[in-house]
Amino acid sequence: MPGTYDAIIIGGGHNGLVTACYLARAKWKVLVLERRYIVGGACVTEETFPGYKVSTAAYVNSLFRPEIIRDLRLADYGFEAVERNPASFTPFLDGRYLMLGADKASDIENIAKFSKKDAAAYPKYEAMLERVASVVEPTLTQVPPNLMHPSLGQLFEAGKMGRALQKLGPAMGEAIEVLTGAARPILDRWFESEELKGTLATDAIIGAFAAPSMPGTAYVLFHHVMGETNGKRGVWSYVRGGMGGLTQALAKAAKDLGVEIKTEAEVVKILTANCAVTGVALADGTEYRAKKVASGVDMHHTFERFLDPETLPPAFRDAVARIGYESAARSCTHRLRKRRRQDQRRARRASELHRMPGYDRRPATSRHGASRPRPRLHRTRLRRCEVRHALTRPGRRMHHTVVGRHHRRTGR
Numbered sequence: 041m042p043g044t045y046d047a048i049i050i051g052g053g054h055n056g057l058v059t060a061c062y063l064a065r066a067k068w069k070v071l072v073l074e075r076r077y078i079v080g081g082a083c084v085t086e087e088t089f090p091g092y093k094v095s096t097a098a099y100v101n102s103l104f105r106p107e108i109i110r111d112l113r114l115a116d117y118g119f120e121a122v123e124r125n126p127a128s129f130t131p132f133l134d135g136r137y138l139m140l141g142a143d144k145a146s147d148i149e150n151i152a153k154f155s156k157k158d159a160a161a162y163p164k165y166e167a168m169l170e171r172v173a174s175v176v177e178p179t180l181t182q183v184p185p186n187l188m189h190p191s192l193g194q195l196f197e198a199g200k201m202g203r204a205l206q207k208l209g210p211a212m213g214e215a216i217e218v219l220t221g222a223a224r225p226i227l228d229r230w231f232e233s234e235e236l237k238g239t240l241a242t243d244a245i246i247g248a249f250a251a252p253s254m255p256g257t258a259y260v261l262f263h264h265v266m267g268e269t270n271g272k273r274g275v276w277s278y279v280r281g282g283m284g285g286l287t288q289a290l291a292k293a294a295k296d297l298g299v300e301i302k303t304e305a306e307v308v309k310i311l312t313a314n315c316a317v318t319g320v321a322l323a324d325g326t327e328y329r330a331k332k333v334a335s336g337v338d339m340h341h342t343f344e345r346f347l348d349p350e351t352l353p354p355a356f357r358d359a360v361a362r363i364g365y366e367s368a369a370r371s372c373t374h375r376l377r378k379r380r381r382q383d384q385r386r387a388r389r390a391s392e393l394h395r396m397p398g399y400d401r402r403p404a405t406s407r408h409g410a411s412r413p414r415p416r417l418h419r420t421r422l423r424r425c426e427v428r429h430a431l432t433r434p435g436r437r438m439h440h441t442v443v444g445r446h447h448r449r450t451g452r
């Protein structure tokens with residue numbers, strides 16, 4: 041038997057690596073098993089074609105918790121967040137443009153070009169989102185309650201959240217709408233300019249298979265303003281060296297804490313005996329033993345493929361079968377040969393370029409029965425900080441484009 045551990049983590053994505061680090065800090069003997077040749081999962085930078093290193097999936101950060109960066113001393117291992125400023129650039133056919141995210145005064149000035157009323161409302165809208173964030177943010181690091189059998193401690197924590205919501209007073213209804221409703225009615229109430237609403241709505245649908253008028257999109261919008269960079273709420277950042285800079289720093293921290301990381305180690309089975317986990321088996325037949333196994337791989341793989349169905353109660357299996365995480369993003373990265381003309385000269389300063397067919401195109405039905413709205417382009421320009429450190433041929437320009445709502449994936 042090759043080894044016995046206190047815990048085995050399946051998958052070396054950022055969540056698997058963070059779990060490994062915290063367990064190792066608690067003096068557990070931990071093994072991370074990663075199927076690919078490199079750790080990082082969807083938060084990775086790789087040389088996808090010769091001479092170019094690219095963040096192949098995730099490309100910007102703000103949601104990674106600052107507590108983790110501090111606890112694991114990730115800056116000491118090379119992690120650095122570089123703020124995106126300005127954050128976005130939306131050009132329009134009539135030659136006008138909306139540039140957001142440089143600073144508050146410039147945001148207001150830019151919005152005023154389209155609507156003075158919206159420019160006056162914008163700071164109040166941001167303050168409303170901050171109020172909701174102040175209630176929701178503390179829950180991000182809480183253990184989710186077991187709704188079927190909540191412990192006393194969990195009931196107490198849930199009560200604390202209820203009290204925090206109560207403190208919002210008349211704003212509580214607005215908070216509930218943000219957490220459960222659609223983005224469009226909220227944006228329509230606050231603003232009149234299609235240009236501004238369209239730009240803001242990008243955050244409501246990114247990665248989601250939905251139009252801004254569909255329930256749930258308000259939370260996606262809100263989620264994107266809840267993160268922070270270097271203490272500034274709502275500010276997104278690049279990671280120096282590409283997104284892989286984060287997971288490589290995590291891997292270094294993990295190793296220093298004594299975690300063993302094995303790549304090209306594909307788990308095919310979670311081993312059990314007498315209703316308890318005993319370890320995992322790899323595709324090549326190797327087995328590792330541990331009393332605890334944590335999986336950083338999706339629910340369907342973990343509970344429907346790695347575990348024998350008989351080991352799980354039928355109600356739990358049914359609950360897992362109901363989990364869906366369909367998304368609608370396709371990302372591609374390409375090299376730019378020529379300098380761009382007209383509005384793109386201005387866009388060079390911005391990090392993100394939005395082009396949209398309309399603010400809220402309702403999906404049409406495809407032959408698969410799935411909604412199929414026109415794609416929305418969401419393009420990120422890699423800034424010099426990434427280029428200098430991520431690309432082996434400095435000076436070459438790269439664009440990373442995420443085409444929203446383009447195709448449907450069930451995740452299975």
Ligand SMILES: Cc1cc2nc3c(=O)[nH]c(=O)nc-3n(C[C@H](O)[C@H](O)[C@H](O)COP(=O)(O)OP(=O)(O)OC[C@H]3O[C@@H](n4cnc5c(N)ncnc54)[C@H](O)[C@@H]3O)c2cc1C
Nearest residue numbers: 051052053054055074075081082083097098099100306307
């Ligand atoms: C195109 C795209 C763009 C995105 N952009 C952003 C963004 O800009 N900002 C942002 O914050 N988020 C973004 N996300 C979301 C974010 O990247 C993911 O939510 C996050 O990386 C998930 O991390 P994870 O550790 O939970 O899982 P993953 O990153 O999926 O890690 C799971 C790991 O498990 C490994 N694995 C799978 N099966 C096995 C097995 N059988 N045995 C061993 N190992 C296995 C995988 O190889 C992988 O390394 C994006 C996602 C996509 C797809």
